[in-house]
Amino acid sequence: MKIGVDTNVLFYFLNKDSPFHEDARKNLILLIEKQTAVITQQNIIELTVVLTRRGVSIEITKKYLQNFIEVMPVLKPTSDTIKIFLEQLNKKPVKGIKLFDLYLASTLLSNGVNMLYTYNKKDFIGIENLRIWEPA
């Protein structure tokens, strides 16, 4: 079974100042070891935004991204992604920037991945067929 890894997990994995750092480190390494962790193209873009916003140079950011890309498969949207996105939108009417989370979930679901590891469980509640793993 594959597990989608949310951007906050990647960020906390790198950021030693975060209270979730050790937890993210332990869990993500375990998932990579089991070869179950997957990320999406959207996660890569989101991580790029947050790292550069928090002061990391583009060059260094690219090196970190490259590392993640090499150790986890990167899922792309499929021809079903937008269909799933629109179906989900009927069931969970969200607006504005919350739609990006719905699109991330749709990318995972259209690739047959129905579990997401995140530290922002509330952002994904109510998305049909998506199970959330938020470590306590």
Place this chain on the structure above:
Amino acid sequence: MRTVVKSVRVKEEIWEALHRLGKEENKSLTQLLNEALERYLSEKIRKKAIEKMQKLPKLSLGSKPLTREEIYEDRC
């Protein structure tokens, strides 16, 4: 696609063990070797990935939690 391997040196005891295993499991040598190589490569790749992740330098980016607003709201 498969490639025909012309000559490979294998320790005699391994070769014999492979033959025995092939008979026991009713599998051809090609099948057994492919399975073994697949497992070996996957294990190597897995170990390298873990090593790579563990060696990744940590960053100090503040204790503020990451929110979708930080990612998607334009503050530039």
